[in-house]
Amino acid sequence: MTNVELFVGLKIPDTTAITTFHTIERMGIGVNKVKREIYYRFDIEGDASRFSDKVSKIDVLVNANKNKFSLKLDKEEGVFYILVKESDDKCSGLLKTLHKLGLSEIKSMEKGVLWSLYVDSLDIAKEIASKLLFNENYQDIEVL
16 A cells, blocks of 8 residues: 655635734744645555546645645755644545545545644744644644
């Protein structure tokens, strides 16, 4: 089985990320910038490059009019990446839709929100995540 990741962001300014940035500032935490992307990880059987071409054209995941996408995370110096996922979410509804759209090679998938925090340390990024970006009652975080 092969893993394929898809990162989907907005072409236009992301008002959720902008609001998050200003909220972090009001919390008194030093932050230079905040970005947000939707993260998908697919476990597939078959050719990953062929699948990547197909999945990036599925309008349910990537709307060509408003979204940009990448198939890999371009890590930057001084940026901490926090992935927030719902606990025990198997994306069954979305997976069923993708199967109907011809992506039958997907065996399982995950979805989350990837926050890029331009801060001075990992401790600051973890503090922001725990205070603002996720709810420990039904979400999990992972530092990438």
